[in-house]
Amino acid sequence: MNLLNIDLAAVDWARAQFALTAIYHWLFVPLTLGLAVVMGIMETLYYRTGKDFWKQTAKYWQRLFGINFAMGIATGLILEFEFGTNWSNYSYLVGDIFGAPLAVEGIVAFFMESTFVAVMFFGWNKVSKGFHLASTWLTGLGATISAWWILVANSWMQYPVGQEFNPETMRNEMTSFADVALSPVAVDKFVHTVLSAWVLGAVFVVGVSSWYILKKRNEEFAQKSLRVGAIFGIIASLMLMASGHHSAFTVAQTQPMKLAAMEALYKGGADQPLTLIAGINPFEQPDYEAQDEAPLKIAVPYALSFLATNDIHGYVPGIRDILDGYTRPDGTQELSLNEKIERGQLAITALAEFRKAKAEGADEATLNSKLSTLNSNIPYFGYGFVKDRSQVVPFIPVCFYAFRIMVGGGCLFVLLFIIMLFPSTRGGKDNTPSRGRWKGVFALACIPISYIVSEAGWLVAEFGRQPWTIQDMLPTWAGVSHLGSGAVMTTFFLFLVLFTALLAVEINIMCKAIKKGPEL
Amino acid sequence: MKWISEVWHLYYDGFRQMTLGRTLWVIILVKLFVIFVILKLFFFPDFIKQNANGDEAEFVSKNLIQP
Known part of the structure; x- marks a missing residue:
């Protein structure tokens, strides 16, 4: 099972x-x-x-x-x-x-x-x-x-x-x-x-x-x-x-993915407008990979940046930015989905190996090594179960x-x-x-x-x-x-x-x- | 001890004088019966307890990490 x-x-x-x-x-x-x-x-x-x-x-x-x-x-x-x-x-x-x-x-x-x-x-x-x-x-x-x-x-x-x-x-x-x-x-x-x-x-x-x-x-x-x-x-x-x-x-x-989905923000950036309404098919996931923005969009300039960052020029990541990874305003890097998946898989593998080693009575050094790998990747544990990009949108x-x-x-x-x-x-x-x-x-x-x-x-x-x-x-x-x-x-x-x-x-x-x- | 009597009478008189409250209590009791007796016993078993054979951690770990 x-x-x-x-x-x-x-x-x-x-x-x-x-x-x-x-x-x-x-x-x-x-x-x-x-x-x-x-x-x-x-x-x-x-x-x-x-x-x-x-x-x-x-x-x-x-x-x-x-x-x-x-x-x-x-x-x-x-x-x-x-x-x-x-x-x-x-x-x-x-x-x-x-x-x-x-x-x-x-x-x-x-x-x-x-x-x-x-x-x-x-x-x-x-x-x-x-x-x-x-x-x-x-x-x-x-x-x-x-x-x-x-x-x-x-x-x-x-x-x-x-x-x-x-x-x-x-x-x-x-x-x-x-x-x-x-x-x-x-x-x-x-x-x-x-x-x-x-x-x-x-x-x-x-x-x-x-x-x-x-x-x-x-x-x-x-x-x-x-x-x-x-x-x-x-x-x-x-x-x-x-x-x-x-x-x-x-x-x-x-x-940030929740905010991007709420706004149908496919490609983000600075100075983002807040969408009042757009032509999104209510029954179908839009093609966020190909489109740059939702069709027939009516928006208030700078309002999304202000809402999300308290700064009208603030950077707001879109869905593709989150999937591909982006640089935050403070200069730190948000990992891409592929990197997160890789680290999630490392965490799951380390967990399996730790439990196996523990059951077999392995020495402390081996256990600590597995534990260290697990702990350093645990924030991405859930991504180890993800198979493709559409699953996280x-x-x-x-x-x-x-x-x-x-x-x-x-x-x-x-x-x-x-x-x-x-x-x-x-x-x-x-x-x-x-x-x-x-x-x-x-x-x-x-x-x-x-x-x-x-x-x-x-x-x-x-x-x-x-x-x-x-x-x-x-x-x-x-x-x-x-x-x-x-x-x-x-x-x-x-x-x-x-x-x-x-x-x-x-x-x-x-x-x-x-x-x-x-x-x- | 007087306050115990007062509390008793608060509830006793309150329940006796209920009008709409009687209907609401019947609904609450029926609802609790359905939730705790019918739903919990027959439709919502503890899945892990039923299937883990005593080692719940191992059961969950197998669910999550075995390829």
């Missing part, structure tokens, strides 16, 4: 199943994180004013939070099952590192969220106002800290720091928990992801409030909720833009369009928040422009759009790092279990049915709760 025997369809089905599970899981998470802040703000207003209006408003948004929270519970656990069954080589290699943040997440999620959620829902009139308010905020904080650890685990796959490989145990062992937990990729990913969830939560609040306005019911509640949602949304959006720029900068440093159309959906959607929501908020601050009660029907419909339409945009962000992050399960260390076809594709395909469809049913139930319960409205 070896890599040559791997059923490539099984790799694709395992990837598809993981993607399906993660996409469904992410339908629940961002609304939890976003509504956590909204309900905290509403209850803070109650705490400060003592008005029953704000108490009922807070309780209403907490009810919607509770529905979403309950439906989302444990949907992420299935991802961990998939690691053990479908991605067993990967799980074994990195379990010691990957397990730590997931375990912390489980403990924090269980104790913090379960304690404070109970006080938040059951504690009205039983605990003091201050303690209840603290519980509401701590429920949200617990959910956000949970997200932190999950994102730390994800970030480690994209930027594997704080570890070293032990050839005897065949495991990557953690050398610095702080490096893993506080890596620049983890910090950027956490900030950007949580802020995006806040924006989604704000869009949800604005959209739901607009529905009441369209229906001409609960209007005071709807107008005030809309205002809170729009102000929160604008603040979160501005912070999201700043974090997006910083994330792009980090990606450029740590995963992500599917460009998905990265390219998902990035534009993410950024375009973010801009659309800023527009939504502005038009819902600013005109209504000038108008009187009867001529508030937010009462306009088209605005209400627009706000409602933005709810499903915000989910598409949020998922698009994950598509950029995860498609962009292909083919790596762990960046430069383990490609998907080496990390997967040697299972038949049939078994994985069966569970794929099982999940599709299960999650779709769960989603239908959530939408149904949520719509009923919205129709019922606040108890005002």
Whole structure:
């Protein structure tokens, strides 16, 4: 049983199943994180004013939070099952590192969220106002800290720091928990992801409030909720833009191929423009080897260089530069793909020889020699499994369009928040422009759009790092279990049915709760 | 000991007075049953434990490094 025997369809089905599970899981998470802040703000207003209006408003948004929270519970656990069954080589290699943040997440999620959620829902009139308010905020904080650890685990796959490989145990062992937990990729990913969830939560609040306005019911509640949602949304959006720029900068440093795929940048250089749109076939990998740039490209001069390097003249490598090797601005050389493959193969051979020598009881000098070769080439270990250039280039159309959906959607929501908020601050009660029907419909339409945009962000992050399960260390076809594709395909469809049913139930319960409205 | 009684009543009264919460708890329990009993037991075995015959490191190394 070896890599040559791997059923490539099984790799694709395992990837598809993981993607399906993660996409469904992410339908629940961002609304939890976003509504956590909204309900905290509403209850803070109650705490400060003592008005029953704000108490009922807070309780209403907490009810919607509770529905979403309950439906989302444990949907992420299935991802961990998939690691053990479908991605067993990967799980074994990195379990010691990957397990730590997931375990912390489980403990924090269980104790913090379960304690404070109970006080938040059951504690009205039983605990003091201050303690209840603290519980509401701590429920949200617990959910956000949970997200932190999950994102730390994800970030480690994209930027594997704080570890070293032990050839005897065949495991990557953690050398610095702080490096893993506080890596620049983890910090950027956490900030950007949580802020995006806040924006989604704000869009949800604005959209739901607009529905009441369209229906001409609960209007005071709807107008005030809309205002809170729009102000929160604008603040979160501005912070999201700043974090997006910083994330792009980090990606450029740590995963240049991802950035090149996002931009369909085949041949890089200095003074690079940022592509607004280009004619890329969404279903076919473009010919990045022959073309110098994507056809019908409309771009903003120098913007990509600024995004990637904080310098409008900065050098940004394209896909071919990364494959052929290039000189970085600091004068150091990035190896070509062929050189990386060669060094990856040296690492794999050294590992095999080390383990063989160890088993045969070879002397210390022989073992050290093998170990030295392994250690000097270990950063390229994953390239030893690569056979040709196309294997290390992500599917460009998905990265390219998902990035534009993410950024375009973010801009659309800023527009939504502005038009819902600013005109209504000038108008009187009867001529508030937010009462306009088209605005209400627009706000409602933005709810499903915000989910598409949020998922698009994950598509950029995860498609962009292909083919790596762990960046430069383990490609998907080496990390997967040697299972038949049939078994994985069966569970794929099982999940599709299960999650779709769960989603239908959530939408149904949520719509009923919205129709019922606040108890005002 | 008074606080223990208060905590007990917080949960006891809270669960008794639930309306929508009852539905949500039923969904959570069904979901957990499906995930931990059906999916985990029948569809998601620990692949390495099942196939490695006790030497997991050797099993993974063979998967990765044998030509």
